[in-house]
Amino acid sequence: MFDTFARERTIIFLPPCRKYASIPRRLEGRLFSEIMAEKFDINSLNAAQRQAVQTLNGPVLILAGAGTGKTRTVTCRIANMIEKGVNPTGILALTFTNKAANEMAERVAGLVDRKAARKMTVCTFHSLCVRILRQDIGKLGYKENFSIYTGSDQSGLLKRLIMEYGARREKLEPAQVIAEYSRVRNNGQDYKDIEDSLISAVAGAYQRELRAQNAVDFDDLLILTERLLRCYPDVHEKWNRRFSYITVDEFQDTNSLQMSLLRQLVGPEHNVCVVGDDDQSIYGWRGAQISNILDFESFFPNPTVIKLEENYRCTKQVLDCANILIRNNAGRRDKTLRTNKVGEYPVRLLAMPGPEEESEFMADEIEQIHLRDRLPWESFAVLFRANAQSRALEMALRERHIPYRMVGTKSFFDRREVKDLISYLQMMDNPDADLHLLRVLNTPPRGISANTASFAIDWSRDNKKSIWATLLDLSFLAECSTRSQNSIAAFTELVTRYGTEFAQSERPFVDILSDFLKETQYEEYISKNCKTEEEKNRRQSAIDDIKSALRQFWLPGAKLTDFLSKINLDNDRDDDDIEAKSGVCLITMHAAKGLEFPQVYIVGVEDGLLPHSRSVDEGNLDEERRLFYVGITRARERLTMTYCAKRTRYGQQERCQPSCFISEIPARLYEFVDYDKLMKTPLTEDQCEDAIASLRALLDD
Numbered sequence: 111m112f113d114t115f116a117r118e119r120t121i122i123f124l125p126p127c128r129k130y131a132s133i134p135r136r137l138e139g140r141l142f143s144e145i146m147a148e149k150f151d152i153n154s155l156n157a158a159q160r161q162a163v164q165t166l167n168g169p170v171l172i173l174a175g176a177g178t179g180k181t182r183t184v185t186c187r188i189a190n191m192i193e194k195g196v197n198p199t200g201i202l203a204l205t206f207t208n209k210a211a212n213e214m215a216e217r218v219a220g221l222v223d224r225k226a227a228r229k230m231t232v233c234t235f236h237s238l239c240v241r242i243l244r245q246d247i248g249k250l251g252y253k254e255n256f257s258i259y260t261g262s263d264q265s266g267l268l269k270r271l272i273m274e275y276g277a278r279r280e281k282l283e284p285a286q287v288i289a290e291y292s293r294v295r296n297n298g299q300d301y302k303d304i305e306d307s308l309i310s311a312v313a314g315a316y317q318r319e320l321r322a323q324n325a326v327d328f329d330d331l332l333i334l335t336e337r338l339l340r341c342y343p344d345v346h347e348k349w350n351r352r353f354s355y356i357t358v359d360e361f362q363d364t365n366s367l368q369m370s371l372l373r374q375l376v377g378p379e380h381n382v383c384v385v386g387d388d389d390q391s392i393y394g395w396r397g398a399q400i401s402n403i404l405d406f407e408s409f410f411p412n413p414t415v416i417k418l419e420e421n422y423r424c425t426k427q428v429l430d431c432a433n434i435l436i437r438n439n440a441g442r443r444d445k446t447l448r449t450n451k452v453g454e455y456p457v458r459l460l461a462m463p464g465p466e467e468e469s470e471f472m473a474d475e476i477e478q479i480h481l482r483d484r485l486p487w488e489s490f491a492v493l494f495r496a497n498a499q500s501r502a503l504e505m506a507l508r509e510r511h512i513p514y515r516m517v518g519t520k521s522f523f524d525r526r527e528v529k530d531l532i533s534y535l536q537m538m539d540n541p542d543a544d545l546h547l548l549r550v551l552n553t554p555p556r557g558i559s560a561n562t563a564s565f566a567i568d569w570s571r572d573n574k575k576s577i578w579a580t581l582l583d584l585s586f587l588a589e590c591s592t593r594s595q596n597s598i599a600a601f602t603e604l605v606t607r608y609g610t611e612f613a614q615s616e617r618p619f620v621d622i623l624s625d626f627l628k629e630t631q632y633e634e635y636i637s638k639n640c641k642t643e644e645e646k647n648r649r650q651s652a653i654d655d656i657k658s659a660l661r662q663f664w665l666p667g668a669k670l671t672d673f674l675s676k677i678n679l680d681n682d683r684d685d686d687d688i689e690a691k692s693g694v695c696l697i698t699m700h701a702a703k704g705l706e707f708p709q710v711y712i713v714g715v716e717d718g719l720l721p722h723s724r725s726v727d728e729g730n731l732d733e734e735r736r737l738f739y740v741g742i743t744r745a746r747e748r749l750t751m752t753y754c755a756k757r758t759r760y761g762q763q764e765r766c767q768p769s770c771f772i773s774e775i776p777a778r779l780y781e782f783v784d785y786d787k788l789m790k791t792p793l794t795e796d797q798c799e800d801a802i803a804s805l806r807a808l809l810d811d
């Protein structure tokens with residue numbers, strides 16, 4: 111889990127995951143770099159890919175359709191830069207997730223000299239911003255050891271502020287404040303521009319609290335970096351000189367702020383390459399601006415536009431449906447995917463009575479194909495538009511004892527013991543971060559009561575001080591009981607002592623943390639609160655993972671601040687490693703982007719679900735069509751779409767209509783199957799033989 115913390119990874123073994131399933135089994139365990147080096151040959155690329163790889167100077171827009179070898183093209187292009195003599199320290203590649211950044215870095219390292227590859231900068235937008243801010247945020251009035259608030263940190267702070275503003279009576283949720291404040295900030299506005307006065311007030315208090323604690327959130331990372339580059343010519347010039355060639359992956363997902371940041375980073379030579387597909391722009395609700403890719407010429411003049419249209423993933427049957435569907439979107443960049451892969455199966459559209467029958471049919475068929483064709487469960491994916499659809503799907507799979515994996519399970523970083531340790535480390539690095547201090551102030555119990563903590567919060571607010579400064583203030587202590595004074599003094603001495611040792615970095619961080627845990631008896635405290643041996647082992651394993659991360663990170667002179675930045679940036683909601691899990695994949699259509707499966711079921715292709723009624727009301731029909739297009743192009747071999755005649759919504763059963771998108775796909779391109787007729791049709795001889803073969807396979811297993 112924490113291998114990304116290693117300062118140097120000289121050996122990278124081929125990961126046993128789906129993306130490399132086509133590599134012969136005899137190659138498993140060999141060096142990833144050896145395999146990639148053997149497979150890289152510019153003559154093996156198609157004409158468009160070769161043009162993209164060889165066009166290095168000036169602005170370049172690569173329109174990479176689904177399944178057209180985008181990642182290989184981008185990594186070969188970066189490798190070609192190094193081969194042509196470009197200094198790798200001047201190469202910057204920006205991605206949206208840590209997983210994508212790690213994969214890109216590893217693949218480039220397999221194509222060129224590894225020492226050269228290590229000199230590149232391959233990271234997310236937010237990671238780059240942290241790097242810039244650690245050097246220059248002082249110009250904006252912050253200290254360089256600022257803390258980074260993640261989602262759970264934001265929610266904790268906002269819950270307290272909502273209570274202080276009396277908004278609890280109006281049921282204001284932290285997520286509402288975060289979403290609205292993020293929206294206005296990414297549009298270049300601030301909390302005063304929020305129309306709802308209560309949300310505006312809470313958002314303003316939230317921003318002031320962060321500033322007082324020398325803390326920033328993920329939006330701040332982008333906003334402050336863009337401001338630094340725009341307002342301080344020396345900073346702008348320094349980073350322009352630093353990066354001479356910039357590549358941006360998944361460009362269709364950038365928002366206006368990221369576009370502004372990119373324009374500040376790109377030097378006068380305009381050596382910028384962006385890679386994306388406007389047909390797969392599905393994150394408008396997060397602020398993504400499809401205009402960034404549609405109007406690229408207005409940002410960087412006279413770009414070279416290269417279209418990757420040869421699809422290596424899907425069958426012709428699947429692509430024919432996808433191509434004709436997406437042509438109904440206006441204002442898109444024209445492209446048509448093509449393939450030489452003629453599939454064995456037609457695309458199917460099934461009419462179902464209701465979600466129970468839909469789920470049962472899907473589960474039964476998956477089980478039959480799994481047994482008959484000996485396909486692993488991981489070959490199957492069921493895509494759905496709304497989370498509420500998953501219940502019936504899960505029930506059907508559970509009844510048949512079919513293993514499945516859901517996207518979006520509880521994050522490692524949300525575990526109690528992990529949050530405790532990270533809060534301790536954050537506090538020792540930046541004691542003024544109130545949220546982290548309050549979490550561990552009396553964990554394990556050390557005689558600082560909830561009443562004392564509440565008094566400290568009130569006192570700090572009234573006197574405009576952080577809670578840490580409050581705990582050290584003699585005036586505050588004078589109003590506490592002798593017992594509380596002693597407990598607070600022991601706590602502040604503990605934090606100061608270990609915080610100083612972390613700052614000096616004279617011995618490994620893991621040793622310092624181990625001593626700290628021993629002195630506070632934290633591990634014993636966690637163990638005593640576990641109800642089962644399994645829970646105890648699970649929590650201890652998580653603590654050991656944090657220790658392992660510290661062990662890999664530390665070098666003489668290392669800074670705890672940098673480790674904590676890495677922790678926070680790796681806690682990425684888009685980095686759910688689906689490939690590491692086993693079973694049939696149940697996944698929302700948004701989360702499925704970037705993935706592929708041999709057998710794909712898209713369920714609930716109905717008006718109101720796909721397109722979603724809310725998106726239709728908001729005028730986002732084109733984005734819903736793009737979402738359907740993304741779902742279709744996940745299928746490598748077989749695609750099945752289903753819709754129901756009835757579905758229960760808000761406790762009421764309602765009649766459903768097939769999605770309006772279905773009418774945009776000519777009936778000749780798919781096979782229509784009616785469930786009622788299917789159930790009444792006697793089995794053919796071939797189907798009987800398949801059923802017997804499935805039973806034999808089950809007995810063999």
